Amino acid sequence: MRIGIIGAGALGGTFAALLARAGHDVEVTARGAGLAAIREGGIRLSGGYGDAHATVSAGETLAARPDLVLVCTKAQDAATAISAHAALIDGVPVVVVQNGLDGVATAARLLPRSSCMGLLSIIAANYTEPGTVRVTTPATSYLGRGDGPADAECVEVARVLSGAVPVVAVDGFRGAQWTKLIVNMLNAVPAIVGESVQDVVDDRRLRRVVAASMREAVRVGIARGIRFGSLQGLGDRRLRLFARLPLAIGQVLPWAMRVRMGGVPNLGSTQQSLRRGQPTEIDFLNGAVVREASAAGLDAPVSRALTALVHEVERRGEPLSRERLLADVPV
Known part of the structure; x- marks a missing residue:
């Protein structure tokens, strides 16, 4: 063909x-x-x-x-x-x-x-x-x-x-798209601090931010009437349970994804774009969560802050500190 x-x-x-x-x-x-x-x-x-x-x-x-x-x-x-x-x-x-x-x-x-x-x-x-x-x-x-x-x-x-x-x-492809969007919440934090996904998830404080962005995205999807599709071990029942968990427990989700990745450093697609000096697609990832939240009459403060920080890294041409990220993201 x-x-x-x-x-x-x-x-x-x-x-x-x-x-x-x-x-x-x-x-x-x-x-x-x-x-x-x-x-x-x-x-x-x-x-x-x-x-x-x-x-x-x-x-x-x-x-x-x-x-x-x-x-x-x-x-x-x-x-x-x-x-x-x-x-x-x-x-x-x-x-x-x-x-x-x-x-x-x-x-x-x-x-x-x-x-x-x-x-x-x-x-x-x-x-x-x-x-x-x-x-x-x-x-x-x-x-x-x-x-x-x-x-x-x-x-x-x-x-x-x-x-x-x-x-x-x-x-149910649209529901699977939303599940992939949840997976893609792994992108923003590594891109902002300039580290691999594995290193970010290994840090307790940063893992909490990643889990918060995932939980926020799931809650927005639920408000939009989404039935999440099944892929990579995630599905509607598991994600709805995750949406109800406190962050201290919910951090197991990004940790499980990190284990699946193995040991070879994974930069994530957003960070790869930054390293090549190209615009990222953050407006279609965390930015999409912000827009979908607005359509549901909700706010998405975690994704809104992460989107702004990725755009700042785009403008600066260099990563931000972990402390700056933790100060700016409302978790």
């Missing part, structure tokens, strides 16, 4: 290398040093899925109409990237591999003739240098759309992708 991948960063590069290794004809988009590196030496993948060296076609935009498209840009870049390809890919099945809650709706709005699906990836991968990706935590990814059962097309696309990397079609 001819597969186009828009955005060959950490996840896009991972999928590109694995799909090419599985025998698919892969074309990717990239920019700047990343594009130059892929054109010169391909994509080099190491870590959890083994070593792979994929020679793929690459350009700033896709050159040929694919049979399937994966949109792997950061959430804030999705609309621009999809619009740039609309004439070529409208009518082609599109899988949005993205954090946040809005990716599938954005693609469907810009590509009215395409069948648009979402893919929730829990894979932890570090984009270590242009054209080079290291998978620190392999994991199953979850594909679907909407609130109902997984339809036949989602099942088929999941089957195709699973020939390269584990993907399952899931029911």
Whole structure:
């Protein structure tokens, strides 16, 4: 199958290398040093899925109409990237591999003739240098759309992708998106202080902040009428219980996630963007919690503070101290 991948960063590069290794004809988009590196030496993948060296076609935009498209840009870049390809890919099945809650709706709005699906990836991968990706935590990814059962097309696309990397079609995709949003609450604190997820969760004070942001996000989802989907050991019943727990006990949730990651330092996608000097997608993570809380007539002070601190790190170009974070976040 001819597969186009828009955005060959950490996840896009991972999928590109694995799909090419599985025998698919892969074309990717990239920019700047990343594009130059892929054109010169391909994509080099190491870590959890083994070593792979994929020679793929690459350009700033896709050159040929694919049979399937994966949109792997950061959430804030999705609309621009999809619009740039609309004439070529409208009518082609599109899988949005993205954090946040809005990716599938954005693609469907810009590509009215395409069948648009979402893919929730829990894979932890570090984009270590242009054209080079290291998978620190392999994991199953979850594909679907909407609130109902997984339809036949989602099942088929999941089957195709699973020939390269584990993907399952899931029911109640919107609820699974919210569960992934809870997982992504691991991103902000490491990005603010410039440390790995593991080091942050190992610190009792910082772990409390992470747990507070997760609990706040779950409570907002409940207020919005969400039934959380099941992925990576999390599901509706467990998250609703977590929402009622005091933080002293609730800290077991980020700790369990940290144990699952293993020992290879996981920077999180937000911190990786900061280290590359790029804007983060924090407005689609903690910022999404703030917006959803407002829609429910609630406040989300923890996520609001974390969002502001990540933007401060973006402006400063350097991390903040642990003490500054602890002083600013109302936990």
